[in-house]
Amino acid sequence: MNATILFRDGYYEVAGRLAPCAVFVPTEIEPRGPTPIGLFLHGTREKEGDVLAPTRVGLGPAIAEYPERFRLILAFPQCPKDKFWVDSDVQQGLRHLVDRILNERGPNNGCIFVTGLSEGGSGALEFALRYPQKVAALAPMCPAVEDVFENLPCYASLVGREKYVAARLKNIPIWLFHGDHDPRIEVSESRKLANVIGATSHEGLHRYTEYPSVNHHECWERAYRDPQFASWVTSHGSAN
Numbered sequence: 001m002n003a004t005i006l007f008r009d010g011y012y013e014v015a016g017r018l019a020p021c022a023v024f025v026p027t028e029i030e031p032r033g034p035t036p037i038g039l040f041l042h043g044t045r046e047k048e049g050d051v052l053a054p055t056r057v058g059l060g061p062a063i064a065e066y067p068e069r070f071r072l073i074l075a076f077p078q079c080p081k082d083k084f085w086v087d088s089d090v091q092q093g094l095r096h097l098v099d100r101i102l103n104e105r106g107p108n109n110g111c112i113f114v115t116g117l118s119e120g121g122s123g124a125l126e127f128a129l130r131y132p133q134k135v136a137a138l139a140p141m142c143p144a145v146e147d148v149f150e151n152l153p154c155y156a157s158l159v160g161r162e163k164y165v166a167a168r169l170k171n172i173p174i175w176l177f178h179g180d181h182d183p184r185i186e187v188s189e190s191r192k193l194a195n196v197i198g199a200t201s202h203e204g205l206h207r208y209t210e211y212p213s214v215n216h217h218e219c220w221e222r223a224y225r226d227p228q229f230a231s232w233v234t235s236h237g238s239a240n
Contacts, residue, residue: 012097020051021077036072041116062224069230085123111136137236145189179214
């Protein structure tokens, strides 16, 4: 299926600059009223290329293959080449993007589903820690957890970084993914986060799936194509 048909051109603002943001809108949604909304953050490589580069990895190909599974509006912003998703000005730009979409057509609870892979997984986790009230559900894929922990506000050290993270994420449904043969970001990082938030391999508010003999990119290719994942996204993203 042609990505130019699936995704519309959009934008968001980072530190006074406009940056691209492709948007997926399902063909079968209510013409009026609140619609579930999601945010996808790409990896390092997708900072290069055209505005649709973020849609060609992870969630975008899964949508192209199974569009009927994803009944929500999804934003695919592109991170500027000289920035990282965890940067304060980028996070502020994402917050303004989310607010703008929610104002135009948001769910009644004013929250969105947030996911990302690799550097984008770190960015998704960072967004949830900064703005937990805006996140209906969180699904980081292979995140660099230590990078996020090092980026915590200074006052987090007063209560302890792990306690701070656990408290900020305690009410957010989370599904964390990692492959145990990841050569780029050690699986120990996700294991640490799973331990901090009390995630298990079973159903629950906080869930951790570790794929055996799976590397970096194979993790998100498998996770995003899992029909259970799409159902989980829809069930949490559509809560009012």
